[in-house]
Amino acid sequence: MTEKKNLEDVFKLSGVPEFTFVEPAEYTRLFVALRSKGRGLVVEGPSGIGKTTCVLKVLDRLGDNSNIRVLSGRKRLDKPVIEALIDNENFGTVIIDDFHKLEEPLKQKLSDLLKILADEENENSKLVLVGINKTGHSLFQYSADLRNRIDIIKFESNSEEKLEELLEKGEQCLKVELNVKSEIILGSQGSFHLAQMLAHHACLKSNILEECEILTPTTVSFEALKEFILDDLSTSFSQLTTRFCKGQRVKKGSRAPYLHVLYWLSKSESMSINIESTLIEQPNHRNSVGQILTKGHLKEHYEGNESYSEVIYYNNETTELSIEDPKYFFYIKNLPWSKVAKKIGFHTVEFSSEYDYALSFTGLERNIADYIQQKLSDNEISVFYDNNEQARILSQNVEEYLAPIYRSESRFIVAILSKNYPSRVWCKFEADNFKERFGENCVIPLWFSDCPPGMFDLTNGTGGFTFDPSQDRDSQLNQFTDLLIEKIHNVRIEESSCSL
Known part of the structure; x- marks a missing residue:
């Protein structure tokens, strides 16, 4: 009598699948690359896509599994073993999973080793590096001429057809019919691992723990399945x-x-x-x-x-x-x-403007502007400050670059109004672009005490802050920036309330 298959052996949550292995699109290329003696191989792509599983399955098919070691860049005890490969002439086939987790000096040594193995066409050593996207690209920073000495195979997200094939194999083994198969395919985002997990829990929630006597459908809705898994993962x-x-x-x-x-x-x-x-x-x-x-x-x-x-x-x-x-x-x-x-504690994740504050000031007050932008930036508030934009301004028409920032792309304008401000050309240009925003309550004046607003000054009657240059600078600016932080915080709350 044939022993019944268990759920955990069919839809596996970890390890190499025995019953539900599906050849990914990269399988044939991987087969040839692994069969090539001595030539190094890099397998890269998203996690859970089936990279390491596929490598092991190909090696098993090649009948070359007697001298294979799988090491991991994330396991502390594997690090000395990986280091020892550098001076070992015949180490067989070694797979280093999670290669990207290794320290940079060790990565560089392995890059050199790949080059040596390729040049010597060593048939007794095969090095396979498995990692996330751009693992191969990271090797080239150590040795540009490595490019023609190794194979790089990039695994993409698996197609819906491949995911369906995996699920159908599991259904046949367990004699089940997944009532949420199409939703599992979409919810898996191209990941074999996630497809296994979702199918496993669909059976579990339907009390299907082993191979059924007759074809049995699962009974869980995908929303209930997703809620159950998310609650479990939340822990x-x-x-x-x-x-x-x-x-x-x-x-x-x-x-x-x-x-x-x-x-x-x-x-x-x-x-x-x-x-x-x-x-x-x-x-x-x-x-x-x-x-x-x-x-x-x-x-x-x-x-x-x-x-x-x-x-x-x-x-x-x-x-x-x-x-x-x-x-x-x-x-x-x-x-x-x-x-x-x-x-x-964040009141919104959507922002209508690129900058929370744009600073307008003369070069003589740069120390003031610099202090304000630093305090605001330390609080993760977005500030337009010209010194931070120099690289982007290069080669640009400066007026065309700056005008929209003061006209609309910043939530508020902080105008640092010293006695020098009216005589500076760039200050006039900036003011011309933000003067219409006084009616929108978007301009915040910082008046110097020796330059108070006049009767016909646009800033007259606008809530601002008076700075006395004869008094302690930092304490006054700390008070002012605290008000600016509170201001944008309250705006976030108001915008959050309006979006409900």
């Missing part, structure tokens, strides 16, 4: 996600830069984003998210908590942010992000 991922989104702390008026990079990742079709490229498509976040990149805050935040690296991977050199755990992608993909933001 592992909710606090971690909240900590990441907060950054060091939730700052009043912040544009939530850490939340946004995770939000953008959740919208990715490849489980990976390049943050610098994304900022081109998201100009309203260029300052806030751009700042945590250029100042190294994102790198510091990511490296400050080891649990982040279990679910996402961040490369500070390339600004690539990728998913490490496909289950985490499913979790963030289905989060109600507006509600999450408000629960954490």
